[in-house]
Amino acid sequence: MSRDNRHASSWLIGESIRETYQGVGCEFRPKDIVADIRKQYGIQISYDKAWRAKELALGSIRGSPEESYNTLPSYCYVLEQKNPGTITDIVTDCDNQLKYFFMSIGASLAGFHTSIRPVVAVDGTFLKAKYLGTLFIAACKDGNNQIYPLAFGIGDSENDASWEWFLQKLHDALGHIDDLFVISDRHGSIEKAVHKVFPHARHGVCTYHVGQNLKTKFKNPAIHKLFHDAAHAYRVLEFSFIFGQLEMIDPRAARYLMDIGVDQWARSYSTGKRYNIVTTGIVESLNAMLKNARDLPVLQLVEKLRNLLQKWFVTRQQQAMSMSTELTMWADGELRSRYNMSATYLVEPINSKECNVNYVGISAQVNLDTRSCTCRQFDLDHIPCAHAIAACRFYNISCYTLCSKYFTTK
Structure with a gap:
């Protein structure tokens, strides 16, 4: 207990809790470490020391973030060699630091060209590792209405330059696609990039995001329900009837929706083929699934994505082979x-x-x-x-x- 005696170092504590962090998604926080060390050894350690111990334990399991970035080019080379048709790209800045990363697995691209509705949902989500950044995702739905990841990217943030770079790489990977439809939230950078990179594609907005904005701005449940019904209506006549009711309840909400562009969110006015896909829910679901993986260093995150795709392709092939019906x-x-x-x-x-x-x-x-x-x-x-x-x-x-x-x- 005396200051003259040597205390347990962060490294020693980190080694003692190392096994706790095996696997992804552990919620063993610094305050949990403080309580656990007190209970197990009768020793009081500071929060700072617990935080350093956690970082050291994670570093010994996953390697350092810097090492992870340095190994990424070698990983991409092997990935392309072992998975024909796979496209990866790494862009660094003037200090040789990672600026952008892109990955699309060959099997995903091959399946998209032969079997997938040409409707792509795009979105970004923040990363939580040491150097932060944004994970960009492009996903579709397969014939059984399941999530079909198409491409992933990493950039500094959701800005005009990063979205344009990611969508340009996606365009290069896909080539020209007739009747392509891109769905996103109302992020201005995405809209600009879609019009610039995919000039022949149609662009629509996610009805869920518009609905949530409507809830926040106008705080009337009746308005939200009428918007949902109008957005999902198949006939223009049906849409006009429902939207007329909405307009009578709150003209400001109707004007807000008209300013977005009816063809952007209303199924009956859509100028392209959306099929039954009206939201970016496929990407949101993928974001939620990757919640814990977003804590990982970049190399482990990319490997997690590759492994997820491998599992899904195997499982779905088995499902398809067991289906006795002509349709999924x-x-x-x-x-x-x-x-x-x-x-x-x-x-x-x-x-x-x-x-x-x-x-x-x-x-x-x-x-x-x-x-x-x-x-x-x-x-x-x-x-x-x-x-x-x-x-x-x-x-x-x-x-x-x-x-x-x-x-x-x-």
Whole structure:
């Protein structure tokens, strides 16, 4: 207890707690270390010493952040050699410090070109390791409506230059994609970069983010619900009716939404193919999953991302091979639900491929040749709506043949 006697060093304490930090996501904080050392050894240590002990323990397991950055180029070289088609890039500043990093695994790129709806959600999230920074993510949805990571990047922050660099690398990796649709939150840097790097792509905003901003600005639950209903409406007529109600309740909220641009968030006014993807939830879910990994040094973070993709590809291949349906489990469930709805619909033929479909006084016109229906659900989701399924039953056509290839089990 005397100051003349030698005390336990931070290194010694760090070695004693080292095993506690094995794995990702440990919540053993400095104050927990203070309490644990007091309980286990009867010794009182300062918070500062506990913090240093934690840093030393993590350093002995993960290596130093500086060492991690230095090893990254070698890691990328091996990654490209072992995974054909993989694209990585590292940009350093004038002091040879990492400025930008990009990674897209070859398997992700190959799958995107053959099997994935061309709708890409992009977002950034902050890193929590010693040198901080931002993790950029581009993700899609696969045919079973699951998250499909496409590319990752690291930069200093979410600014014009970093977003333009990341999206340019994504463009170089993908090449020109017909009907590409990019979804993001309303971050100004993303919007500028999308218009500059993907001039032929359509850009839409996440309806969830717009809805949350609406809640914050106008604090009226009725407004938020009407916005949600208007954003998800398939028909312009239906949208106009709902938006008219919103406008009567609060003209300021309606003006705010109009200023964003109706075609940016309303499904019925969308000028590109969004399919059923209206939010950046796929990226937000990925951010949440990587919450603990964002504490890691850069090399361990990148390896965590690679390992996650490897696990998902193996699991989903096994799932696909076990599916006995022509469509994925999710798409098949959607189709069956609509099939059950269509059981009582009345079909009035116009010609061999067109008909009117009536249900309780509401009618829709279906054209099986153009794969369209005036309800617009068939046109926008690219899965037959209940009206189209009723028409298929009448003409003795399999409704499975009218689904987009992106939803097939193959």
